[in-house]
Amino acid sequence: MGLARDLEHVFDVDLGEYGPLFVNAMYNQNLIDQRRFSFYVARHEQDRLSFIDFGQPQPQNMKNPDEIEYIKVLDDFFWSSYNQGVAIGTTDVENTFSYQSLPEYENYVVDNSLYTIFDSGSSAINFSTLYFEDFIKKIYEYLGGGNYKISNGVVQTQCYNGFPSLFFMFSGKWIEVNPKDYVLDISKKQDRSLCMLLILPSNTPMHVIGMPLMVDYYTVHDMDSGTIGFAPHSISSKQKLYSGGRPEQVLVSAQATQGFGDLKSIYNVWTQLICALIIAVAIIIYRYALYDVLFDRFNYWVSGIISFIFFFAFIAINSFIIVPFVGPIVSGQVNKEEIKEENANLYRTPQVGASESTQNFLLMTAAIGGVVYLGSKILKSKKQKTK
Numbered sequence: 253m254g255l256a257r258d259l260e261h262v263f264d265v266d267l268g269e270y271g272p273l274f275v276n277a278m279y280n281q282n283l284i285d286q287r288r289f290s291f292y293v294a295r296h297e298q299d300r301l302s303f304i305d306f307g308q309p310q311p312q313n314m315k316n317p318d319e320i321e322y323i324k325v326l327d328d329f330f331w332s333s334y335n336q337g338v339a340i341g342t343t344d345v346e347n348t349f350s351y352q353s354l355p356e357y358e359n360y361v362v363d364n365s366l367y368t369i370f371d372s373g374s375s376a377i378n379f380s381t382l383y384f385e386d387f388i389k390k391i392y393e394y395l396g397g398g399n400y401k402i403s404n405g406v407v408q409t410q411c412y413n414g415f416p417s418l419f420f421m422f423s424g425k426w427i428e429v430n431p432k433d434y435v436l437d438i439s440k441k442q443d444r445s446l447c448m449l450l451i452l453p454s455n456t457p458m459h460v461i462g463m464p465l466m467v468d469y470y471t472v473h474d475m476d477s478g479t480i481g482f483a484p485h486s487i488s489s490k491q492k493l494y495s496g497g498r499p500e501q502v503l504v505s506a507q508a509t510q511g512f513g514d515l516k517s518i519y520n521v522w523t524q525l526i527c528a529l530i531i532a533v534a535i536i537i538y539r540y541a542l543y544d545v546l547f548d549r550f551n552y553w554v555s556g557i558i559s560f561i562f563f564f565a566f567i568a569i570n571s572f573i574i575v576p577f578v579g580p581i582v583s584g585q586v587n588k589e590e591i592k593e594e595n596a597n598l599y600r601t602p603q604v605g606a607s608e609s610t611q612n613f614l615l616m617t618a619a620i621g622g623v624v625y626l627g628s629k630i631l632k633s634k635k636q637k638t639k
Contacts, residue, residue: 262328287475319492320483323423334365337499341416348499360457374462378454411444433464
C-alpha cells in the first residue's frame with residue numbers, strides 16, 4: 253500500500269525506484285492533517301473487521317487511549333527497530349532471551365539486539381535463521397516437550413492446548429503474541445490433528461515480523477516522530493505494554509554451531525569419516541572373507557542375495573546408529589542425552605513422507621546394491637577366466 257517511510261534504508265541498501273508513498277499523497281492533497289496511520293487488527297473469532305485509519309488516531313478504537321505505549325523506530329525506509337529480546341510464556345527472567353553477538357553481522361546484531369522490520373503485509377513471524385532453531389527448541393522446552401518436526405522450514409506439530417504466549421521487546425517494552433495467532437490448524441478436517449507454527453525461518457540476519465504481533469492491538473504509526481504506538485484495541489483481551497529488564501540469557505546462533513555434529517544429515521566431517529571407515533571395513537571383510545566362500549558354495553543368485561543382505565546391514569548401522577548418535581558425540585558438540593532428545597524430535601509424528609535419514613538409507617542401499625551386483629558379475633567373470 254505504499255506505507256513505508258520517505259527515508260533511505262538504514263544500511264544504505266539500494267532499494268531501487270519506488271512509487272509515491274500513499275500517506276504522503278493523502279497528506280499533500282489535504283485528505284489527512286497528520287502523517288499517521290493506525291491498524292486495528294482483530295482476530296476472526298472476535299466477529300469484528302480489521303481496518304486502517306489514516307490521519308488522526310481514533311480514541312474509540314482503543315480500549316483505553318491513556319494506555320498507548322510508543323516504541324521508537326529507526327531512521328529507516330522500513331518501519332524497523334532493534335528487537336532487544338524474546339520471552340516465552342512469561343517475561344520472568346528465566347524465560348527471556350536476547351541474541352548471541354555475531355561479529356560478521358555487527359550491523360544487524362547490536363548490543364545483543366536484532367534488526368527487525370515490522371511488516372503488515374506478512375501473515376507470519378519470519379524469524380532469522382541464525383536463531384530460528386534455538387527459538388523453536390526453547391518453545392518446546394517450555395511446553396515440557398512435544399511432538400513436532402521441521403520440514404522445509406515449516407514447524408509441523410501436534411495441536412497442543414498449552415502453547416505459550418510469546419513476547420518481543422522493543423524500546424524496553426514487551427509486546428505479546430497470543431498462541432491463537434501463531435498456531436494454525438492445517439488438518440484436512442480442521443480437527444486439530446495437525447498444526448503448524450506461523451514462525452518461519454527468514455534466510456536473513458534479521459526478523460520480519462508480520463500480523464501476529466499486531467493482533468488485538470491498535471497500532472499508531474507516526475511518520476514524523478518515528479514511533480509506533482501500541483494500545484489494546486476496543487475489544488482486546490490483552491493488557492497494555494509494560495517495561496522489563498533486558499534478558500540475561502541468549503539465543504544461540506546456528507551459525508556458531510553448524511558444521512560439526514549436524515544431527516539432520518550426514519554431511520559433516522566426523523560422520524563422513526566414520527561412514528567411510530565403516531564402508532571400507534565392510535568392503536574388505538566382504539572381499540577377503542566372504543566372497544570366495546559365497547561363490548564357491550552357492551550359485552550366483554544366492555550369493556548375490558547374501559551379499560546384498562550383508563551390505564544392507566552395514567548401511568542400516570550407518571544410517572540409524574552412526575549418523576544420528578555417534579558422529580555428534582565424537583565431534584564434541586553434544587552429549588548422549590541431547591542426541592537422544594534431538595533425534596526424538598526429528599522423527600516424531602506427525603510425519604509427512606519419509607524422514608531424511610530414511611531417504612538417505614534407501615538411496616545408499618540402492619547404490620550399494622547396484623555396486624554389489626555389478627562387482628559380483630565382474631569378479632565372477634574374472635574368476636572364470638583364470639580357471
